[in-house]
Amino acid sequence: MALLSVQRLTKSFGGLLAVHNVSFDVFSGEIVGIIGPNGAGKTTVFNLITGIYKPDQGEIVFDQHSIVGKAPHDIVKLGIARTFQTIRLFSNLSVLENVMAGAHCRMSSGVLGAMLRLPGQRREEREKIEEAMELLGLVGLQDFYDYLAGSLSYGNQRLLEIARALATHPRLLILDEPAGGMNERETEELIKLIGKIRDKGVTVLLIEHDMNVVMKICERIVVLEYGSTIAEGTPEEIQSNPRVIEAYLGTDEDE
Amino acid sequence: MAEFLQQFVNGLAVGGIYALIALGYTMVYGVLKLINFAHGDLFTIGAYLGLTLLTSFGLADRVGPGVAVLLLVVMVMGFVAVIGIILERVAYRPLRNSPRLSAVVSALGASIFFQNAVMLIYGARFRVYPQNLLPKISLNLLGIYIPLVKILVLVVCVIMMVGLYLFIQRTTIGTAIRAAAIDQEAARLVGINVDGVITLVFIIGPALGGLAGLMVGILYGQIKFTMGWIYGLKAFTAAILGGIGNIPGAMLGGLILGVVEALGSAYISIAWKDAIAFCVLILILVVKPTGLLGERVAEKV
Secondary structure, eight states, rough: OOOOOEEEEEEEEETTTEEEEEEEEOOTTTTEEEEEEETTSSHHHHHHHHSSOOOOOOEEEEEEEEETTOOHHHHHHEEEEOOOOOOOOOOSSHHHHHHHHHHHGOOOOOHHHHHTTTTHHHHHHHHHHHHHHHHHHHHHHHHTTBBGGGOOHHHHHHHHHHHHHOOOOOOOOEETTTTOOOOOHHHHHHHHHHHHHHHHHHEEEEEEEOHHHHHHHHHHEEEEEEEEEEOOOOOOHHHHHHHHHOOOOOOGGGG | OHHHHHHHHHHHHHHHHHHHHHHHHHHHHHOOOOOOTTTHHHHHHHHHHHHHTTSSSHHHHHHHHHHHHHHHHHHHHHHHHHHHHIIIIIIIITTTTTTTTHHHHHHHHHHHHHHHHHHHHHHHSSSEOOTTTSSSOOOEEETTTEEEEHHHHHHHHHHHHHHHHHHHHHHHHHHHHHHHHHHHHHHHTTOOOOOHHHHHHHHHHHHHHHHHHHHHHHHSSSTTTTTTHHHHHHHHHHHHHTTOOOOOOOOHHHHHHHHHHHHHHHHTTGGGGHHHHHHHHHHHHHTTTSEEEEEEEEOOO
């Protein structure tokens, strides 16, 4: 049984068919990559899964529940978290507060409890702060916890987005170009981190342009072009697939 | 010197009231980028509701003045908060994705509606608060006389402001509110119920505004259905002064405006009281349009 099953997903904006009949499954515990040239519809697929857009047609099933038409914050509650291609941290908040913003959806005590500072609420708050610090430790940002998020380096901002997403306790983590703007050393660290996250039992779905990253960590790869799936398989299969090579390098006739 | 101190304290009490109202403007602006022009009328409703509870309901005779004041505060805040929630649902939520000007027009419409509703219910004349609510004692401090009621007003304002500040800064829900104010879509995608945050803002802001109305009734003894306009405008000035969208800024702006106004009317002329307040607004817009504590440039409404 797939954790996430995307079935015949279609979405158009005006006359532009951004995603056309895209289907793929993600199984529990996998690391799956989505690749494709610019404008192939990768981010649109992510936006459809996370509820920013509603698909025109098709079905998205997460853990045997249809999530089409659900509000983004409800989808997060079901266990799907994401990061963004263009970093969207709360830049005026501290690093720790950014992670706490992600933890908020898993808090059980209500507004009244917070206003009156009830003991149960205070205990929960302390636990969440400890958990947030652990997550910052996981991504290696624990020493920066009281810095403003906007003051971090680009690579560290990407790591903070991952920590913030993990604070929502996802079962599926969606990463939109996590290595974008990272240098070689940071990318190596990122690859290790994604492995660690998977070992904690979180399934990972990612878009990435850096083929080095994709081929190293993904167990399965889905290739999109012009909004449609053109190939699916293991890194070896994808690397030798003629349609993929054509999509990336152009055909011989073009020369 | 005594005169100066006296006016300074007077200014602080009024300033505290401005600050409470200003918090409602600034919180709504922070999350929705909307100036809630009906906020001043929620303040009026708070004042009239207090009047009803005291006169028609005879709250003070039933439970004694001390408990009555406490009950008044709780009931007025609760009732005005409910009106705030309804206001958001009816006047603003349906226009969430419309051009911003539509919401501003809707806000002005809601303001006219509330003002006329209050006039129809209570009449257009001044109404008077019962004067026997609090004992008329003045405290003698450093050679100046401060009426007990002013001290109470100031204390309540400070408690509310400090409480709100801690709530926003120290709790996870406060963090969620600040996160939603920075980037609504990103907030949604980390699991924050942004509609819930907006509802919460429309509970806190109107509750504080209604409380301010109640305190003006108790402090000055007379209220009028149009009073929300000038108080709203002053509080809006205070919010701009501190930097709109910035919560400590609204508090600081309110207190400064109250003190400047009080000193201005004492040393220049009481007739210039409103003019002085709005000169402050013009000055801040010319010199530092982002306000004293504001960082982000206020966008065009």
